[in-house]
Amino acid sequence: MCEPLLAVRSLDAFYGDFQALFGLSMELMAGEAVAVIGANGAGKSTLFKSIAGLLRARPDAIRLAGEPIGGMAAHAIAARGIALVPEGRGLFPSLSVEENLLLGGQLKRPGPWNLQSIYELFPPLAELRHLPSTALSGGQQQMAAIGRGLMANPKVLLCDEISLGLAPIVVRDIYGRLGAIVAEGISLVLVEQDVVRALNATQRVYCLQEGRVALAGAAKDLTAEAIAAAYFGV
Amino acid sequence: MTDWINVIFQGVLVGGLYAMFAAGLSLIFGVMRLVNIAHGDLIVLAAYLALVTTATLGIGPLVSLLVVVPLMAAIGYALQRLLLNRTLGDDLLPPLLVTFGLSVIIQNALLTVFTADSLKLQAGAIEQATYRLFDGVYVGLLPLLQFVVAVAVIGALQFVFYRTALGRAFRATADNQAVAQLMGLDNRHVFALAMALSLAVVAIAGVFLAIRANFDPSIGPARLIFGFEAVIIGGLGSLWGTLVGGLVLGVAQAIGAHLDPGWQLLAGHIAFLLILAVRPEGLFPRIRT
Numbered sequence: 001m002c003e004p005l006l007a008v009r010s011l012d013a014f015y016g017d018f019q020a021l022f023g024l025s026m027e028l029m030a031g032e033a034v035a036v037i038g039a040n041g042a043g044k045s046t047l048f049k050s051i052a053g054l055l056r057a058r059p060d061a062i063r064l065a066g067e068p069i070g071g072m073a074a075h076a077i078a079a080r081g082i083a084l085v086p087e088g089r090g091l092f093p094s095l096s097v098e099e100n101l102l103l104g105g106q107l108k109r110p111g112p113w114n115l116q117s118i119y120e121l122f123p124p125l126a127e128l129r130h131l132p133s134t135a136l137s138g139g140q141q142q143m144a145a146i147g148r149g150l151m152a153n154p155k156v157l158l159c160d161e162i163s164l165g166l167a168p169i170v171v172r173d174i175y176g177r178l179g180a181i182v183a184e185g186i187s188l189v190l191v192e193q194d195v196v197r198a199l200n201a202t203q204r205v206y207c208l209q210e211g212r213v214a215l216a217g218a219a220k221d222l223t224a225e226a227i228a229a230a231y232f233g234v
Numbered sequence: 235m236t237d238w239i240n241v242i243f244q245g246v247l248v249g250g251l252y253a254m255f256a257a258g259l260s261l262i263f264g265v266m267r268l269v270n271i272a273h274g275d276l277i278v279l280a281a282y283l284a285l286v287t288t289a290t291l292g293i294g295p296l297v298s299l300l301v302v303v304p305l306m307a308a309i310g311y312a313l314q315r316l317l318l319n320r321t322l323g324d325d326l327l328p329p330l331l332v333t334f335g336l337s338v339i340i341q342n343a344l345l346t347v348f349t350a351d352s353l354k355l356q357a358g359a360i361e362q363a364t365y366r367l368f369d370g371v372y373v374g375l376l377p378l379l380q381f382v383v384a385v386a387v388i389g390a391l392q393f394v395f396y397r398t399a400l401g402r403a404f405r406a407t408a409d410n411q412a413v414a415q416l417m418g419l420d421n422r423h424v425f426a427l428a429m430a431l432s433l434a435v436v437a438i439a440g441v442f443l444a445i446r447a448n449f450d451p452s453i454g455p456a457r458l459i460f461g462f463e464a465v466i467i468g469g470l471g472s473l474w475g476t477l478v479g480g481l482v483l484g485v486a487q488a489i490g491a492h493l494d495p496g497w498q499l500l501a502g503h504i505a506f507l508l509i510l511a512v513r514p515e516g517l518f519p520r521i522r523t
Contacts, residue, residue, distance in 0.1 A: 052416055053415070054412055054415070054416075073415070073420070074412070074415035074416055075415045075416075075417075075418050075419055075420045075421075078415070078416055078417060078418040079418050083416070084416050086413055086416065090410060090413040090416075092405065092406045092409040092410060092413070092414075093409055094405040094406070094408065094409050095402060095405055095406060095409070099402050099405075102399070102402060103402050103403070103406050103414075103417050103419075104417055106399060106402070106403070106417060106418060106419070107417070107418040148417075152417070152418065
Protein backbone atom coordinates (compact mmCIF):
# COMPACT_ATOMS: atom_id res chain seq x y z
CA MET A 1 0.00 0.00 0.00
CA CYS A 2 1.82 3.06 -1.15
CA GLU A 3 1.71 6.29 0.79
CA PRO A 4 -0.77 8.93 -0.29
CA LEU A 5 0.61 12.01 -2.02
CA LEU A 6 -1.63 14.25 0.07
CA ALA A 7 -2.93 13.02 3.42
CA VAL A 8 -5.30 14.97 5.64
CA ARG A 9 -5.74 13.42 9.12
CA SER A 10 -8.14 14.67 11.77
CA LEU A 11 -8.05 18.23 10.50
CA ASP A 12 -9.80 20.88 12.59
CA ALA A 13 -10.29 24.34 11.16
CA PHE A 14 -11.47 27.51 12.88
CA TYR A 15 -12.52 30.97 11.76
CA GLY A 16 -11.90 32.75 15.04
CA ASP A 17 -14.05 30.90 17.54
CA PHE A 18 -16.20 29.25 14.90
CA GLN A 19 -15.18 25.66 14.11
CA ALA A 20 -15.66 24.78 10.46
CA LEU A 21 -13.97 21.37 10.21
CA PHE A 22 -14.17 18.58 12.78
CA GLY A 23 -11.47 15.93 12.61
CA LEU A 24 -11.69 15.64 8.85
CA SER A 25 -9.60 12.99 7.09
CA MET A 26 -9.08 12.39 3.40
CA GLU A 27 -6.29 11.37 1.08
CA LEU A 28 -5.13 11.71 -2.48
CA MET A 29 -2.90 9.15 -4.19
CA ALA A 30 -0.46 10.21 -6.87
CA GLY A 31 -2.06 10.40 -10.30
CA GLU A 32 -5.60 10.36 -8.91
CA ALA A 33 -8.48 12.76 -9.40
CA VAL A 34 -10.64 13.08 -6.29
CA ALA A 35 -13.80 15.12 -5.79
CA VAL A 36 -15.00 16.86 -2.65
CA ILE A 37 -18.70 17.63 -2.78
CA GLY A 38 -21.16 19.05 -0.31
CA ALA A 39 -23.70 21.77 0.26
CA ASN A 40 -22.75 25.41 0.82
CA GLY A 41 -21.07 25.81 4.17
CA ALA A 42 -20.09 22.15 4.41
CA GLY A 43 -16.43 23.09 4.67
CA LYS A 44 -15.11 22.37 1.18
CA SER A 45 -13.34 25.70 0.63
CA THR A 46 -12.18 25.66 4.24
CA LEU A 47 -10.50 22.32 3.56
CA PHE A 48 -8.70 23.81 0.58
CA LYS A 49 -7.64 26.92 2.49
CA SER A 50 -6.20 24.71 5.24
CA ILE A 51 -4.26 22.59 2.77
CA ALA A 52 -2.96 25.65 0.90
CA GLY A 53 -1.82 27.34 4.10
CA LEU A 54 -4.30 30.20 4.27
CA LEU A 55 -5.74 28.76 7.49
CA ARG A 56 -3.83 27.45 10.48
CA ALA A 57 -3.61 23.70 10.98
CA ARG A 58 -1.65 21.28 13.18
CA PRO A 59 1.61 20.36 11.43
CA ASP A 60 0.84 16.65 11.08
CA ALA A 61 -2.82 17.21 10.13
CA ILE A 62 -1.73 17.70 6.54
CA ARG A 63 1.08 15.75 4.93
CA LEU A 64 2.46 16.12 1.43
CA ALA A 65 4.42 13.04 0.33
CA GLY A 66 4.85 12.24 4.01
CA GLU A 67 6.14 15.69 5.01
CA PRO A 68 3.99 17.54 7.57
CA ILE A 69 2.98 20.87 6.08
CA GLY A 70 0.04 21.89 8.26
CA GLY A 71 0.30 25.49 9.42
CA MET A 72 3.18 26.38 7.09
CA ALA A 73 3.06 29.74 5.37
CA ALA A 74 1.08 29.65 2.14
CA HIS A 75 4.03 30.65 -0.02
CA ALA A 76 6.12 27.83 1.44
CA ILE A 77 3.39 25.30 0.70
CA ALA A 78 3.11 26.64 -2.84
CA ALA A 79 6.86 26.11 -3.22
CA ARG A 80 6.40 22.48 -2.21
CA GLY A 81 4.03 21.83 -5.06
CA ILE A 82 0.45 22.53 -4.05
CA ALA A 83 -1.44 24.98 -6.28
CA LEU A 84 -4.89 26.28 -5.42
CA VAL A 85 -7.25 27.65 -8.07
CA PRO A 86 -9.35 29.78 -5.70
CA GLU A 87 -13.11 29.99 -5.63
CA GLY A 88 -14.14 32.93 -7.78
CA ARG A 89 -10.93 32.64 -9.80
CA GLY A 90 -8.93 35.25 -7.85
CA LEU A 91 -7.25 36.67 -10.94
CA PHE A 92 -5.24 39.85 -10.30
CA PRO A 93 -7.16 42.80 -11.80
CA SER A 94 -4.04 44.95 -12.19
CA LEU A 95 -2.34 42.32 -14.33
CA SER A 96 -2.98 41.17 -17.88
CA VAL A 97 -3.82 37.55 -18.63
CA GLU A 98 -0.25 36.75 -19.55
CA GLU A 99 1.09 38.55 -16.48
CA ASN A 100 -1.25 36.49 -14.32
CA LEU A 101 0.12 33.34 -15.91
CA LEU A 102 3.72 34.50 -15.53
CA LEU A 103 3.09 35.21 -11.88
CA GLY A 104 1.76 31.69 -11.46
CA GLY A 105 5.03 30.42 -12.84
CA GLN A 106 7.29 32.65 -10.83
CA LEU A 107 8.37 29.81 -8.57
CA LYS A 108 10.04 28.34 -11.65
CA ARG A 109 9.39 24.75 -10.67
CA PRO A 110 10.44 22.35 -13.42
CA GLY A 111 7.73 20.64 -15.42
CA PRO A 112 5.81 20.48 -18.67
CA TRP A 113 3.66 23.55 -18.03
CA ASN A 114 4.78 26.90 -19.42
CA LEU A 115 3.16 29.74 -21.36
CA GLN A 116 3.35 27.79 -24.59
CA SER A 117 1.71 24.64 -23.25
CA ILE A 118 -0.95 26.61 -21.37
CA TYR A 119 -1.91 28.43 -24.57
CA GLU A 120 -2.10 25.04 -26.30
CA LEU A 121 -4.37 23.70 -23.59
CA PHE A 122 -6.56 26.81 -23.60
CA PRO A 123 -6.30 28.37 -27.09
CA PRO A 124 -8.73 31.24 -26.33
CA LEU A 125 -6.24 32.60 -23.81
CA ALA A 126 -3.57 33.13 -26.46
CA GLU A 127 -5.60 35.78 -28.25
CA LEU A 128 -6.55 37.49 -25.01
CA ARG A 129 -3.10 37.36 -23.41
CA HIS A 130 -2.49 41.12 -23.22
CA LEU A 131 -5.94 42.10 -22.04
CA PRO A 132 -6.53 42.91 -18.39
CA SER A 133 -7.82 39.78 -16.74
CA THR A 134 -11.04 41.56 -15.79
CA ALA A 135 -11.96 41.98 -19.48
CA LEU A 136 -12.47 38.23 -19.98
CA SER A 137 -15.69 36.28 -19.87
CA GLY A 138 -16.33 33.97 -16.93
CA GLY A 139 -15.25 30.88 -18.80
CA GLN A 140 -12.09 32.54 -20.09
CA GLN A 141 -11.25 33.78 -16.60
CA GLN A 142 -11.65 30.26 -15.28
CA MET A 143 -9.29 28.96 -17.95
CA ALA A 144 -6.81 31.68 -17.01
CA ALA A 145 -7.09 30.80 -13.33
CA ILE A 146 -6.53 27.11 -13.98
CA GLY A 147 -3.66 27.97 -16.32
CA ARG A 148 -2.12 30.14 -13.64
CA GLY A 149 -2.29 27.24 -11.19
CA LEU A 150 -0.69 24.92 -13.73
CA MET A 151 2.16 27.35 -14.41
CA ALA A 152 3.52 26.44 -10.97
CA ASN A 153 3.98 22.85 -12.19
CA PRO A 154 2.44 21.58 -8.98
CA LYS A 155 2.21 18.01 -7.76
CA VAL A 156 -1.31 18.66 -6.51
CA LEU A 157 -3.83 21.01 -8.12
CA LEU A 158 -6.78 22.04 -5.96
CA CYS A 159 -9.68 23.39 -8.02
CA ASP A 160 -12.32 25.21 -6.00
CA GLU A 161 -15.71 25.28 -7.74
CA ILE A 162 -14.48 25.86 -11.27
CA SER A 163 -18.00 25.46 -12.66
CA LEU A 164 -19.37 28.30 -10.53
CA GLY A 165 -21.30 30.85 -12.57
CA LEU A 166 -20.44 29.32 -15.92
CA ALA A 167 -22.72 28.11 -18.69
CA PRO A 168 -22.95 24.30 -18.96
CA ILE A 169 -21.33 24.24 -22.38
CA VAL A 170 -18.38 26.21 -21.04
CA VAL A 171 -18.09 23.91 -18.03
CA ARG A 172 -18.12 20.87 -20.31
CA ASP A 173 -15.36 22.43 -22.39
CA ILE A 174 -13.17 23.09 -19.35
CA TYR A 175 -13.77 19.69 -17.82
CA GLY A 176 -12.86 18.13 -21.14
CA ARG A 177 -9.39 19.56 -20.76
CA LEU A 178 -8.87 18.34 -17.21
CA GLY A 179 -7.99 14.91 -18.56
CA ALA A 180 -4.91 16.36 -20.23
CA ILE A 181 -3.84 17.85 -16.91
CA VAL A 182 -4.05 14.57 -15.03
CA ALA A 183 -2.35 12.77 -17.90
CA GLU A 184 0.67 15.05 -17.49
CA GLY A 185 1.11 13.74 -13.97
CA ILE A 186 -0.69 16.27 -11.76
CA SER A 187 -2.98 14.90 -9.06
CA LEU A 188 -6.28 16.70 -8.81
CA VAL A 189 -8.74 17.53 -6.06
CA LEU A 190 -11.96 19.07 -7.28
CA VAL A 191 -14.44 20.88 -5.08
CA GLU A 192 -17.71 20.94 -6.96
CA GLN A 193 -21.33 21.89 -6.50
CA ASP A 194 -22.21 20.03 -9.70
CA VAL A 195 -22.34 16.47 -8.37
CA VAL A 196 -22.80 14.69 -11.70
CA ARG A 197 -19.85 16.49 -13.21
CA ALA A 198 -17.72 15.70 -10.17
CA LEU A 199 -18.57 11.99 -10.30
CA ASN A 200 -17.79 11.78 -14.01
CA ALA A 201 -14.45 13.54 -13.73
CA THR A 202 -12.94 11.70 -10.77
CA GLN A 203 -12.18 8.24 -9.40
CA ARG A 204 -13.11 8.83 -5.76
CA VAL A 205 -15.47 11.16 -3.98
CA TYR A 206 -15.72 12.62 -0.48
CA CYS A 207 -19.03 14.14 0.51
CA LEU A 208 -18.77 16.73 3.29
CA GLN A 209 -21.55 17.78 5.57
CA GLU A 210 -21.14 20.37 8.32
CA GLY A 211 -17.38 20.00 8.51
CA ARG A 212 -17.24 16.21 8.53
CA VAL A 213 -16.89 13.49 5.90
CA ALA A 214 -20.38 12.07 5.55
CA LEU A 215 -19.61 9.66 2.71
CA ALA A 216 -16.53 8.48 0.88
CA GLY A 217 -16.00 5.96 -1.89
CA ALA A 218 -15.29 5.21 -5.53
CA ALA A 219 -17.31 7.48 -7.81
CA LYS A 220 -18.84 4.62 -9.74
CA ASP A 221 -19.90 2.75 -6.57
CA LEU A 222 -21.93 5.51 -4.96
CA THR A 223 -25.66 5.59 -5.56
CA ALA A 224 -27.67 8.76 -6.03
CA GLU A 225 -29.62 7.98 -2.86
CA ALA A 226 -26.50 7.56 -0.76
CA ILE A 227 -25.08 10.83 -2.06
CA ALA A 228 -28.31 12.73 -1.48
CA ALA A 229 -28.49 11.41 2.06
CA ALA A 230 -24.89 12.38 2.79
CA TYR A 231 -25.18 15.75 1.02
CA PHE A 232 -28.23 16.95 2.86
CA GLY A 233 -27.76 15.02 6.07
CA VAL A 234 -31.16 13.39 6.07
CA MET B 235 7.42 88.14 -20.68
CA THR B 236 10.75 86.33 -20.50
CA ASP B 237 10.38 86.97 -16.81
CA TRP B 238 7.38 84.68 -16.70
CA ILE B 239 9.06 82.08 -18.87
CA ASN B 240 11.92 82.00 -16.40
CA VAL B 241 9.47 81.66 -13.54
CA ILE B 242 7.62 78.76 -15.14
CA PHE B 243 10.91 77.14 -15.99
CA GLN B 244 12.23 77.36 -12.44
CA GLY B 245 8.92 76.00 -11.25
CA VAL B 246 9.14 73.05 -13.58
CA LEU B 247 12.66 72.27 -12.49
CA VAL B 248 11.90 72.39 -8.77
CA GLY B 249 8.79 70.39 -9.55
CA GLY B 250 11.09 67.57 -10.54
CA LEU B 251 12.51 67.56 -7.02
CA TYR B 252 9.02 67.54 -5.53
CA ALA B 253 8.14 64.62 -7.81
CA MET B 254 11.11 62.74 -6.40
CA PHE B 255 9.92 63.50 -2.87
CA ALA B 256 6.58 62.09 -3.88
CA ALA B 257 7.60 59.05 -5.91
CA GLY B 258 8.67 56.96 -2.95
CA LEU B 259 5.50 57.87 -1.08
CA SER B 260 3.34 56.99 -4.07
CA LEU B 261 5.05 53.64 -4.49
CA ILE B 262 4.51 52.59 -0.88
CA PHE B 263 0.89 53.63 -0.84
CA GLY B 264 0.31 51.82 -4.12
CA VAL B 265 1.86 48.55 -3.02
CA MET B 266 0.79 48.27 0.58
CA ARG B 267 -1.63 51.12 1.33
CA LEU B 268 0.82 52.42 3.90
CA VAL B 269 1.07 56.16 4.50
CA ASN B 270 4.60 56.83 5.70
CA ILE B 271 4.50 59.88 7.95
CA ALA B 272 8.26 59.60 8.40
CA HIS B 273 8.90 59.95 4.66
CA GLY B 274 10.06 63.57 4.83
CA ASP B 275 12.32 62.85 7.78
CA LEU B 276 13.84 59.93 5.89
CA ILE B 277 14.70 62.36 3.09
CA VAL B 278 16.47 64.54 5.65
CA LEU B 279 18.19 61.46 7.09
CA ALA B 280 19.49 60.70 3.61
CA ALA B 281 20.79 64.27 3.37
CA TYR B 282 22.71 63.85 6.63
CA LEU B 283 24.05 60.47 5.53
CA ALA B 284 25.31 62.17 2.38
CA LEU B 285 26.96 64.80 4.57
CA VAL B 286 28.73 62.20 6.68
CA THR B 287 29.76 60.21 3.60
CA THR B 288 31.22 63.20 1.79
CA ALA B 289 33.05 64.34 4.94
CA THR B 290 34.56 60.97 5.85
CA LEU B 291 35.30 59.64 2.38
CA GLY B 292 36.20 62.98 0.86
CA ILE B 293 34.04 62.41 -2.19
CA GLY B 294 31.67 64.81 -3.92
CA PRO B 295 27.95 64.85 -3.10
CA LEU B 296 26.90 63.34 -6.41
CA VAL B 297 29.41 60.52 -5.97
CA SER B 298 28.09 59.96 -2.46
CA LEU B 299 24.91 58.67 -4.10
CA LEU B 300 26.80 55.44 -4.70
CA VAL B 301 26.98 54.94 -0.95
CA VAL B 302 23.80 56.61 0.29
CA VAL B 303 21.39 54.91 -2.12
CA PRO B 304 22.31 51.29 -1.22
CA LEU B 305 22.54 52.25 2.45
CA MET B 306 19.06 53.77 2.50
CA ALA B 307 17.69 50.81 0.53
CA ALA B 308 19.09 48.45 3.18
CA ILE B 309 17.60 50.63 5.93
CA GLY B 310 14.26 50.49 4.12
CA TYR B 311 14.32 46.70 3.87
CA ALA B 312 15.14 46.33 7.54
CA LEU B 313 12.60 48.96 8.61
CA GLN B 314 9.79 47.23 6.76
CA ARG B 315 10.76 43.70 7.69
CA LEU B 316 11.44 44.32 11.36
CA LEU B 317 8.94 47.06 12.21
CA LEU B 318 6.39 48.16 9.64
CA ASN B 319 5.29 44.69 8.50
CA ARG B 320 3.93 44.20 12.00
CA THR B 321 1.67 47.21 11.63
CA LEU B 322 0.04 46.18 8.38
CA GLY B 323 -3.47 44.85 8.51
CA ASP B 324 -7.00 46.02 7.85
CA ASP B 325 -6.70 49.04 10.10
CA LEU B 326 -5.07 52.13 8.55
CA LEU B 327 -4.21 53.62 11.91
CA PRO B 328 -1.29 51.53 13.26
CA PRO B 329 1.07 52.32 10.35
CA LEU B 330 0.20 56.01 10.67
CA LEU B 331 0.93 56.03 14.39
CA VAL B 332 4.12 54.02 14.11
CA THR B 333 5.52 56.09 11.25
CA PHE B 334 4.57 59.25 13.13
CA GLY B 335 6.56 57.99 16.08
CA LEU B 336 9.40 57.15 13.74
CA SER B 337 9.29 60.70 12.40
CA VAL B 338 9.71 62.11 15.91
CA ILE B 339 12.52 59.69 16.70
CA ILE B 340 14.45 60.48 13.50
CA GLN B 341 14.14 64.23 13.99
CA ASN B 342 15.36 64.08 17.56
CA ALA B 343 18.14 61.63 16.81
CA LEU B 344 19.42 63.91 14.06
CA LEU B 345 19.11 66.90 16.38
CA THR B 346 21.13 65.12 19.03
CA VAL B 347 23.89 64.02 16.68
CA PHE B 348 24.15 67.00 14.37
CA THR B 349 22.61 69.89 16.36
CA ALA B 350 20.09 72.28 14.83
CA ASP B 351 22.70 74.02 12.69
CA SER B 352 21.57 74.64 9.16
CA LEU B 353 23.88 72.81 6.76
CA LYS B 354 24.39 72.46 3.08
CA LEU B 355 26.36 70.13 0.87
CA GLN B 356 28.82 71.82 -1.46
CA ALA B 357 28.75 70.44 -4.96
CA GLY B 358 31.30 72.85 -6.36
CA ALA B 359 31.11 74.69 -9.64
CA ILE B 360 28.04 72.87 -10.87
CA GLU B 361 25.95 74.83 -8.40
CA GLN B 362 26.61 78.13 -10.13
CA ALA B 363 26.68 76.89 -13.69
CA THR B 364 23.91 78.23 -15.84
CA TYR B 365 22.95 77.61 -19.36
CA ARG B 366 21.42 80.23 -21.59
CA LEU B 367 18.46 78.62 -23.29
CA PHE B 368 17.46 81.58 -25.33
CA ASP B 369 17.25 85.32 -24.93
CA GLY B 370 16.70 86.18 -21.30
CA VAL B 371 15.93 82.65 -20.19
CA TYR B 372 18.61 80.99 -18.12
CA VAL B 373 18.55 77.53 -16.65
CA GLY B 374 20.72 76.39 -13.78
CA LEU B 375 22.67 73.26 -14.60
CA LEU B 376 22.04 71.69 -11.24
CA PRO B 377 18.25 72.17 -11.27
CA LEU B 378 18.25 70.84 -14.83
CA LEU B 379 20.23 67.79 -13.77
CA GLN B 380 17.84 67.30 -10.88
CA PHE B 381 14.86 67.45 -13.19
CA VAL B 382 16.39 64.99 -15.64
CA VAL B 383 17.22 62.61 -12.81
CA ALA B 384 13.67 62.92 -11.47
CA VAL B 385 12.18 62.01 -14.83
CA ALA B 386 14.67 59.16 -15.17
CA VAL B 387 13.82 57.85 -11.70
CA ILE B 388 10.10 57.90 -12.38
CA GLY B 389 10.67 56.27 -15.74
CA ALA B 390 12.78 53.59 -14.07
CA LEU B 391 10.12 52.96 -11.41
CA GLN B 392 7.49 52.74 -14.12
CA PHE B 393 9.68 50.22 -15.93
CA VAL B 394 10.15 48.14 -12.78
CA PHE B 395 6.44 48.17 -12.02
CA TYR B 396 5.15 47.30 -15.45
CA ARG B 397 7.90 45.34 -17.17
CA THR B 398 9.63 43.23 -14.55
CA ALA B 399 8.81 40.19 -12.45
CA LEU B 400 9.35 42.29 -9.32
CA GLY B 401 6.79 44.81 -10.53
CA ARG B 402 4.32 42.01 -11.19
CA ALA B 403 4.89 40.80 -7.66
CA PHE B 404 4.25 44.34 -6.33
CA ARG B 405 1.01 44.73 -8.29
CA ALA B 406 -0.28 41.25 -7.50
CA THR B 407 0.42 41.62 -3.78
CA ALA B 408 -1.30 45.01 -3.79
CA ASP B 409 -4.32 43.46 -5.54
CA ASN B 410 -4.80 40.42 -3.36
CA GLN B 411 -2.32 39.44 -0.67
CA ALA B 412 -3.82 36.01 0.00
CA VAL B 413 -3.84 34.85 -3.61
CA ALA B 414 -0.36 36.30 -4.14
CA GLN B 415 0.87 34.02 -1.37
CA LEU B 416 -0.69 31.06 -3.18
CA MET B 417 1.62 31.89 -6.08
CA GLY B 418 4.63 31.51 -3.82
CA LEU B 419 5.17 35.20 -3.05
CA ASP B 420 6.30 35.93 0.49
CA ASN B 421 4.42 39.13 1.33
CA ARG B 422 6.87 40.15 4.04
CA HIS B 423 9.72 40.03 1.52
CA VAL B 424 7.75 41.79 -1.25
CA PHE B 425 6.77 44.65 1.07
CA ALA B 426 10.33 44.96 2.33
CA LEU B 427 11.60 45.20 -1.26
CA ALA B 428 9.03 47.91 -1.97
CA MET B 429 10.21 49.93 1.02
CA ALA B 430 13.83 49.40 -0.01
CA LEU B 431 13.01 50.77 -3.46
CA SER B 432 11.11 53.68 -1.94
CA LEU B 433 14.03 54.63 0.31
CA ALA B 434 16.46 54.30 -2.58
CA VAL B 435 14.45 57.04 -4.31
CA VAL B 436 14.33 58.97 -1.02
CA ALA B 437 18.13 58.78 -0.92
CA ILE B 438 18.43 60.44 -4.33
CA ALA B 439 15.90 63.09 -3.32
CA GLY B 440 17.75 63.68 -0.06
CA VAL B 441 21.13 64.18 -1.71
CA PHE B 442 19.70 66.66 -4.21
CA LEU B 443 17.87 68.47 -1.43
CA ALA B 444 21.13 68.74 0.50
CA ILE B 445 22.93 70.26 -2.48
CA ARG B 446 20.15 72.61 -3.43
CA ALA B 447 19.26 74.23 -0.12
CA ASN B 448 20.07 74.46 3.54
CA PHE B 449 18.75 71.64 5.64
CA ASP B 450 18.35 70.90 9.33
CA PRO B 451 16.63 68.14 11.30
CA SER B 452 13.26 69.89 11.36
CA ILE B 453 12.52 70.32 7.65
CA GLY B 454 11.22 66.77 7.10
CA PRO B 455 7.49 67.36 7.67
CA ALA B 456 7.39 70.19 5.13
CA ARG B 457 8.93 67.89 2.50
CA LEU B 458 6.32 65.28 3.42
CA ILE B 459 3.56 67.82 2.77
CA PHE B 460 4.99 68.65 -0.65
CA GLY B 461 5.24 64.96 -1.41
CA PHE B 462 1.63 64.35 -0.36
CA GLU B 463 0.38 67.28 -2.37
CA ALA B 464 2.23 66.11 -5.48
CA VAL B 465 0.81 62.59 -5.12
CA ILE B 466 -2.75 63.79 -4.56
CA ILE B 467 -2.62 66.33 -7.40
CA GLY B 468 -1.24 63.73 -9.78
CA GLY B 469 -3.65 61.02 -8.78
CA LEU B 470 -3.12 57.99 -6.60
CA GLY B 471 -1.44 55.05 -8.22
CA SER B 472 0.05 56.82 -11.21
CA LEU B 473 3.79 57.43 -11.19
CA TRP B 474 3.76 59.78 -14.20
CA GLY B 475 0.83 61.48 -12.48
CA THR B 476 3.10 62.05 -9.51
CA LEU B 477 5.59 63.76 -11.83
CA VAL B 478 2.86 66.01 -13.18
CA GLY B 479 1.70 66.68 -9.63
CA GLY B 480 5.20 67.75 -8.66
CA LEU B 481 5.41 70.06 -11.68
CA VAL B 482 2.03 71.65 -10.93
CA LEU B 483 3.11 72.26 -7.35
CA GLY B 484 6.50 73.64 -8.38
CA VAL B 485 5.05 75.98 -10.98
CA ALA B 486 2.32 77.19 -8.60
CA GLN B 487 4.93 77.97 -5.96
CA ALA B 488 7.15 79.73 -8.50
CA ILE B 489 4.29 81.90 -9.72
CA GLY B 490 3.32 82.71 -6.14
CA ALA B 491 6.90 83.56 -5.23
CA HIS B 492 7.24 85.82 -8.25
CA LEU B 493 4.17 87.80 -7.25
CA ASP B 494 5.37 88.08 -3.66
CA PRO B 495 8.05 86.00 -1.93
CA GLY B 496 5.79 85.50 1.05
CA TRP B 497 3.20 83.82 -1.13
CA GLN B 498 5.36 80.95 -2.33
CA LEU B 499 4.12 78.20 -0.04
CA LEU B 500 0.60 79.60 0.06
CA ALA B 501 0.33 79.48 -3.74
CA GLY B 502 1.31 75.84 -3.70
CA HIS B 503 -1.28 75.00 -1.07
CA ILE B 504 -3.95 76.96 -2.89
CA ALA B 505 -3.24 75.06 -6.10
CA PHE B 506 -3.51 71.83 -4.13
CA LEU B 507 -6.84 72.84 -2.60
CA LEU B 508 -8.19 73.89 -5.98
CA ILE B 509 -7.36 70.51 -7.52
CA LEU B 510 -8.85 68.76 -4.51
CA ALA B 511 -12.04 70.79 -4.86
CA VAL B 512 -12.43 70.43 -8.61
CA ARG B 513 -11.03 66.95 -9.19
CA PRO B 514 -10.50 65.13 -5.88
CA GLU B 515 -9.30 61.92 -7.46
CA GLY B 516 -6.33 63.76 -8.96
CA LEU B 517 -5.34 64.40 -12.54
CA PHE B 518 -4.45 60.82 -13.54
CA PRO B 519 -5.90 58.47 -10.93
CA ARG B 520 -5.24 54.79 -11.30
CA ILE B 521 -5.88 53.16 -7.99
CA ARG B 522 -9.04 51.26 -7.14
CA THR B 523 -9.81 51.86 -3.49
